[in-house]
Amino acid sequence: MPVLVFGSVNADLVFALPVLPAPGETVLAPGYATLPGGKGANQAVAAAQDGAPTAFAGAVGDDALAEVALRGLREAGVELGRLAWVPEPTGCAAIAVDRAGRNLILGGSGANQSARAAQVEDAALNPDTVLVLQREVPAAENAALILRARARGARILLNLAPAGEVAPEALRALDLLVANEHEAAWLAGQLGCGADAASLHRALGVGVAVTLGEAGAAAATAAGPLRVPAFPVRAVDTTGAGDAWCGVLAAALDRGLPLDAAMRRASAAAAIACTRPGATMPRAAETAALLG
Template sequence: MIVVFGSLNIDLVCRVQRLPAAGETVLAPDYGAVPGGKGANQALAARRAGADVVMVGAVGTDGFADLALEALVADGVDLTRVARVDGPTGAAFIAVDARGQNQIIVAAGANGRASAEGLEGLAIGPDDWLMLQWEVPETEILKAARWARAAGARVMLNRAPAGPVSHELIALVDAVVVNEHEVMALGESLVPEAGDPDSVAAALSERYGLMAVVTLGAAGALAWDRGIRHDAPSLEVDVVDTTAAGDTFCGALAAAFDRSRGVETALDFACAAGSLACTQFGAQPSVPHRALIEQKAAELSVRRNPDSRRIPT
């Protein structure tokens, strides 16, 4: 089982020919309102990748609350621990350019009142994962990590948006997942002697005894675990929108680990899922399902090892 403690948003998304510079206005023909939030995106990605998922977080009492939960309901994510609090549901304001690149502003709304108390009484153990991101209060993230560690469960932290992490929190983490910019922000406070994404990941893994995973966009991903470096390629796809690619990678990676897959097999699975998420517009509408991920991950596995023809289930 995977438990996700994190944000739930409504994404207001518009397509533009190019992203605006500071002080500049650009015009878009229309906009869409779709479910999002890093926590919800990762919960949906893990669920569509085949895992049983419980979502813990908060939505508001406004008209966006039900829409923010819509895809999670449809895909069977357990939402019994999602609180409804006074005020607006979290929102993200997203512009996507003709190359699929984006600019995002996130307004916390109800996510600012998400509480780790929602985890209390939930049965979790060594076979389970808690997934954390950084769109809910840091104090609650730390409480959630302590709760999981006390129960013997494993903790995956996606430090996004980028920023520092305390030594206390990182010591509770089994796997940290960041992109090549986020890993450097981690390195500044935790391993300042390391000077590039690869060396920062290696130093984090060695110093804190965790798996450090770095996503590299079109170049795939790398991971350092127990002194061993692992690499995985990405799929060659026509990029439409990169908004939820990182979240999809995280959810798929957790789902692969939840099925006890090895590091390289899990990386192939996650890279395939993240690549596929770039081929459709919108965050949650772009999250792929397990059958397609398996098919594309098998292609990546063959590229890595020509003698391999399937991924073990």
């Protein structure tokens, strides 16, 4: 179980629109797609499809949407023994995507708020494990799991998405913090530092990677700064790009790739994800082909 993801799992309703609606405006789509989603589940699928043995811990409701939400995890072969079934409805998101691939997302957390760190046993948090977390489950549960994982020597990656509070002691217990430009700017405002990877690294004392869209990604660790370019593609839907980046990064680190090579592979996977509707994660062979 080298990659263990603790996080959210949703059913996504995806609407392809000519333009994103303004406040008070109705924009009709000819139809919609019902897809599995949630940042945690997406990242687990991305890691598994990139070849890493992957397990997922989260929560769903005992309802029809649970089968939609879990479909991607099951098809990717993700181990689900730590999944909780709870009385709350399964998490759901409505995603509007315009012709330029830009999105607008509304999410209902539902069962994701019942995910608990206790679903992950201590034995799973060992030096062979890459633990991946995001911010769509309770912050206190994330913090509790991060601190337990730190004490047991697991490698810990937190995706600061969506931007929001993380206990300071948990932030400083990470091996790598991943954020996009908006999330990095939010965190920089909280810390009183610059929003670039180097400034955040100095403020926190942990590795930081900042994804920069078409400008690629930058990282800063104790070993020094890194920068990788983006892979130019024609974007159809950017919804799952960040999740592809994080999941494939975790899989690459689990295989022993150095951070720069892992970031390059993650950037290739994110580019492929942008060319597809919904949060559709690439397979290892597709990513390898883009890398050449």
